[in-house]
Amino acid sequence: MSGTYETEHEITVSAPAETIFALIADVGAWPRLFPPTVHVEHVERGETEELIRIWATANGEAKTWTSRRVLDRAGRRITFRQERSQPPLAAMGGEWSIEEAPGGTARVVLKHDFRPLDDTPEKVSWITRAVDTNSEKELAALKAAAERQHGQGDLVLHFEDTIRVDGDAAAVYDFIYRGDLWPDRLPHVARVVLGEETPGVQTLEMDTRAADGSVHTTESVRVCLPPGTIVYKQLRTPALMTVHTGRWTIRPEGAGAAVTSAHTVVIDPEAVPKVLGADATVVQARAFIRGALGRNSVTTMRQAKAFAERADAGGAGAEKTGGERAGAR
Incomplete structure (x- = not known):
């Protein structure tokens, strides 16, 4: 059986934590916000839990999957777990978390855990590269959007x-x-x-x-x-x-x-x-x-x-x- 791998990326944003959380929560705006995201649709939608289908690019390839998200507004955390992954993934999940920091800033952490279909170095490298690239692009775009929120x-x-x-x-x-x-x-x-x-x-x-x-x-x-x-x-x-x-x-x-x-x-x-x-x-x-x-x-x-x-x-x-x-x- 393939092993589970974990990644963590973070960024400091000069914007209120509530503003950042709202941007991450609004998946309908993701194609405008996040460079890898092409389209998002709600399959199910509740107050604190939702099922979404995402179309996005990974290492230049177009992919689609469904994810279940749980939104904790009080704790400013959003967890996600893919219900239908695409090769070379067998499973993927993770968490967004926003913590208030000094000087009116906030620390945003994006964690992923994934399991490949098999543990060949090529597949693990492909997935890790895609997660690292997309996470860095998403965090940079989130920072830019949150910091210009009132002048955009x-x-x-x-x-x-x-x-x-x-x-x-x-x-x-x-x-x-x-x-x-x-x-x-x-x-x-x-x-x-x-x-x-x-x-x-x-x-x-x-x-x-x-x-x-x-x-x-x-x-x-x-x-x-x-x-x-x-x-x-x-x-x-x-x-x-x-x-x-x-x-x-x-x-x-x-x-x-x-x-x-x-x-x-x-x-x-x-x-x-x-x-x-x-x-x-x-x-x-x-x-x-x-x-x-x-x-x-x-x-x-x-x-x-x-x-x-x-x-x-x-x-x-x-x-x-x-x-x-x-x-x-």
């Missing part, structure tokens, strides 16, 4: 656009799911490399043409949740952003559907003058990002609309929907 409002931008489609919702889903076909379908997409080793979890590298003709490259992990949701997080973002997450939602409406593209962005204030000019402001950056991302999303939705309406009229359409390929559940 202008840096976070959320918006969405919706288009009505007089066609089948499944065809719209298929259009968005088939990102590998976007260079032939979307004028602003120059190149795509799409991978899907785990059904429903995609990696997408894409070259996008901007309005000024320049091309920038992004890398994303996409979580496909048929029949009507695809969420994603960019692992490599354009220069103005430190975080970019998004969600495609396709809802049947009568004989047609409504498709919505939602974006959440965290702006990098240091990049604003470099990208937009020495006198540019965060307000201008918000408008610029809203225009650029919204324009590309609306173009994608209009092309998906045309695709679905042609299919509904008996023209060229989806021969097999993304939902079927990804294993609808």
Whole structure:
């Protein structure tokens, strides 16, 4: 039987313990907060206990698992235990704890214990490297977020656009799911490399043409949740952003559907003058990002609309929907 290994990481944060605990407790904000986290959903939710499903990266690989968490608000502790781990793990659990420290600071400790499927040096090294890397990234991001908590409002931008489609919702889903076909379908997409080793979890590298003709490259992990949701997080973002997450939602409406593209962005204030000019402001950056991302999303939705309406009229359409390929559940 494989042995159990333990790790411990800590950081000192110049913020109230209550602020730090609230950030860790709010798993819905994790994709915006923690670099490795792509998407989190509640499976069960109670006052002090919850079951969550997490999609995240580990050593550059997309993984998903479910964890049960117990929240001790009075003691400022959150324990977690994976109920369904992915290879090379057999089991993993741990604890977040926050202790008040002198000078209005707090000490945050993140502990993990894990058991690999077997004790080969390669597997133990892979898991340890992933735990160390992700823990250090998460603690650094937690510190940054907690310390800027009261001044972050202008840096976070959320918006969405919706288009009505007089066609089948499944065809719209298929259009968005088939990102590998976007260079032939979307004028602003120059190149795509799409991978899907785990059904429903995609990696997408894409070259996008901007309005000024320049091309920038992004890398994303996409979580496909048929029949009507695809969420994603960019692992490599354009220069103005430190975080970019998004969600495609396709809802049947009568004989047609409504498709919505939602974006959440965290702006990098240091990049604003470099990208937009020495006198540019965060307000201008918000408008610029809203225009650029919204324009590309609306173009994608209009092309998906045309695709679905042609299919509904008996023209060229989806021969097999993304939902079927990804294993609808």
